[in-house]
Amino acid sequence: MCLAVPGRVVALGERDGTSMAEVDFGGVRKEVCLQYIPDAAVGEYVIVHVGFAIQRLDEQSARESLAAFARMGLLAEELAGEGPRTGPSDPIEEAIR
Amino acid sequence: MRYLEEFGDPALADRLLEQIHTVTTRPWAIMEVCGGQTHSLIRHGIDQLLPASVEMIHGPGCPVCVTPLEVIDRALEIASRPGVIFCSFGDMLRVPGSGRDLFQVKSTGADVRVVYSPLDALAIARQNPERQVVFFGIGFETTAPANAMTVYQARRQGVRNFSLLVSHVLVPPAIAAIMEAPACRVQAFLAAGHVCSVMGTGQYPDLVRRYRVPIVVTGFEPLDLLEGIRRTVTQLETGRYELDNAYPRAVPAEGNPAAVAMLHEVFAVTDRSWRGIGMIPGSGWRLTEAYRDFDAEARFAVSDLHTVESTECRSGEVLQGLIKPHECAAFGTRCTPRTPLGATMVSAEGACAAYYRYRRLNPHAMSPPARAVTVGGAAHV
Numbered sequence: 001m002c003l004a005v006p007g008r009v010v011a012l013g014e015r016d017g018t019s020m021a022e023v024d025f026g027g028v029r030k031e032v033c034l035q036y037i038p039d040a041a042v043g044e045y046v047i048v049h050v051g052f053a054i055q056r057l058d059e060q061s062a063r064e065s066l067a068a069f070a071r072m073g074l075l076a077e078e079l080a081g082e083g084p085r086t087g088p089s090d091p092i093e094e095a096i097r
Numbered sequence: 098m099r100y101l102e103e104f105g106d107p108a109l110a111d112r113l114l115e116q117i118h119t120v121t122t123r124p125w126a127i128m129e130v131c132g133g134q135t136h137s138l139i140r141h142g143i144d145q146l147l148p149a150s151v152e153m154i155h156g157p158g159c160p161v162c163v164t165p166l167e168v169i170d171r172a173l174e175i176a177s178r179p180g181v182i183f184c185s186f187g188d189m190l191r192v193p194g195s196g197r198d199l200f201q202v203k204s205t206g207a208d209v210r211v212v213y214s215p216l217d218a219l220a221i222a223r224q225n226p227e228r229q230v231v232f233f234g235i236g237f238e239t240t241a242p243a244n245a246m247t248v249y250q251a252r253r254q255g256v257r258n259f260s261l262l263v264s265h266v267l268v269p270p271a272i273a274a275i276m277e278a279p280a281c282r283v284q285a286f287l288a289a290g291h292v293c294s295v296m297g298t299g300q301y302p303d304l305v306r307r308y309r310v311p312i313v314v315t316g317f318e319p320l321d322l323l324e325g326i327r328r329t330v331t332q333l334e335t336g337r338y339e340l341d342n343a344y345p346r347a348v349p350a351e352g353n354p355a356a357v358a359m360l361h362e363v364f365a366v367t368d369r370s371w372r373g374i375g376m377i378p379g380s381g382w383r384l385t386e387a388y389r390d391f392d393a394e395a396r397f398a399v400s401d402l403h404t405v406e407s408t409e410c411r412s413g414e415v416l417q418g419l420i421k422p423h424e425c426a427a428f429g430t431r432c433t434p435r436t437p438l439g440a441t442m443v444s445a446e447g448a449c450a451a452y453y454r455y456r457r458l459n460p461h462a463m464s465p466p467a468r469a470v471t472v473g474g475a476a477h478v
Contacts, residue, residue: 003133003445004239004291006100016254026099033216035246036356045100047294047347050186051214052243054356055294055347062100062346069109069320072116 004049006057007032009040023048100346104318105141113323114146117330124150125333126282127326128275128418130268131289132159132446133317139451141319143326151330154282154418157271158289160236160264161188161444162416163371166404168264169194172233175262175397176207182225184218185233187211192440195405215247215261222251222259231393234261239291241265241382242356245363248384248391262393263383266369268292269300270380276308280419285329287315287322290344295360297352301340309338316344363388372440373413412439415448422452423460429453 007023012034014020019034023046032046037053040046045057129135135155138144144153157163173194176183183199190200190211203209208228212218215232222230234244244261251259268289275283288301293314301312311332315325325343332339342348360382369381384392410432411425422428422441432438434450441447452458 004294008099016250018250033214033243033246036242036353036359038355047291049239049291050243051216052246054239054242054291055349055353057100058346058349059100062103065320065324065346066103066106066109069106069112069324072112073119 004047006045006047009042009044104320110319113327117327118148120331120334121148125284126152126154127285127329128154128156128283129287130156130158135448136451137317139455143322155448157416159444159446162440162447164235164264165370165372166406170402171399173202174399175231176202176209180228182208182228182230184210184212188444189233191443215244219247219251219259222256230259232261234263237292238296241360245359248363248388260391260393260396265382267380270377272304274377285311285333287325288312290316293348295353295356298350305338305340311338312340314342314344314348373416407438410439412441415441422449423457429458
């Protein structure tokens with residue numbers, strides 16, 4: 001029930017005195033209430049729950065998180081004289097065993 | 098879809114898993130509060146990829162599951178009345194009341210409608226001025242702002258034939274109740290990310306200090322969950338207990354002040370019963386006096402409710418993390434999504450539904466997942 005999905009604001013509008021936006025979810029577009037993120041601009045990502053934008057998605061923070069994950073473990077591997085592991089199945093198989 | 102695929106990247110998931118395996122030296126029990134996180138963990142097989150000594154305990158964060166039987170019965174009674182259009186999120190329709198559910202009431206001629214947003218219910222009210230339109234207002238802090246705005250708009254627009262049947266619940270008092278329970282095994286919490294998107298993180302430092310328990314705000318995609326678990330285990334292994342935010346792209350510390358202001362305009366904190374758990378003080382919202390005219394409970398007097406709970410269903414123990422779904426004798430046999438005994442088998446966020454859907458049928462045969470961490474589809478709570 002509490003699905004919340006990021007979508008991109010493609011148009012701003014108003015209905016019955018309420019600030020609304022057209023939001024694109026990977027090709028599917030929906031009308032979303034923008035009263036809680038009133039300064040969202042076209043092109044920005046918002047997190048949408050039951051037809052309401054509840055938060056802005058911080059794209060810079062998202063990129064930083066992904067970069068931090070990518071760096072993770074690299075230092076230890078370099079110190080141990082190993083290259084980064086590239087086979088995606090190895091550690092998972094180890095974990096299963 | 099952007100920012101869903103990226104946070105399901107299998108190669109990065111491997112890195113995070115490797116880190117978790119490296120830092121883990123002892124057994125730990127971590128509760129993910131939110132049912133959306135439970136589903137994501139089970140769907141992607143993350144719980145089975147973790148070190149065997151890290152146990153994920155599934156929390157009560159499924160609003161459909163914890164809506165009290167008395168409220169479900171009240172909804173069934175109101176929905177059955179002539180002239181009423183009863184609107185609800187779809188998940189509620191199959192939740193068993195005392196002997197029947199909203200779907201059955203609908204099949205006997207009641208006008209029960211599934212809506213995507215509470216604003217859709219308000220639009221139905223405007224289009225049907227001669228009918229009474231009731232919206233079933235359930236959910237955690239994530240959903241409450243949408244329902245609050247809808248009631249606010251109903252009052253502003255003078256839509257007198259609209260009302261809300263309120264059964265909102267709150268996460269922080271539930272965390273306190275879990276920690277106070279004598280049988281509590283939980284050593285750390287993954288806090289529900291989207292609840293914090295609305296409320297911010299200000300309510301958690303007090304819980305962290307009071308119970309000396311790490312709380313890590315966590316998202317819903319595979320990498321989000323793994324990072325939340327990694328940070329939690331790291332705290333546990335080093336004897337720390339802190340509030341940490343592993344979902345910063347969606348959770349600023351202050352949350353959403355406009356939404357919180359609207360919540361305080363429309364709702365006031367109240368004691369609330371949780372199905373399967375019992376009364377938790379200060380754990381819900383009710384409409385304030387200014388919005389009492391829009392309270393369906395006041396508008397439709399319902400008396401003579403005699404609730405009858407299934408004697409076989411152990412969803413209360415599941416919701417408190419005391420047993421796993423497949424430890425219930427009825428699981429997968431007498432209780433399935435088609436014939437649910439309890440709400441945890443119905444909801445898209447219920448732990449029993451997750452175990453059934455992803456074939457965790459036997460507690461003794463922990464088979465490896467069919468495939469490794471997969472790309473995420475959608476995020477919850």
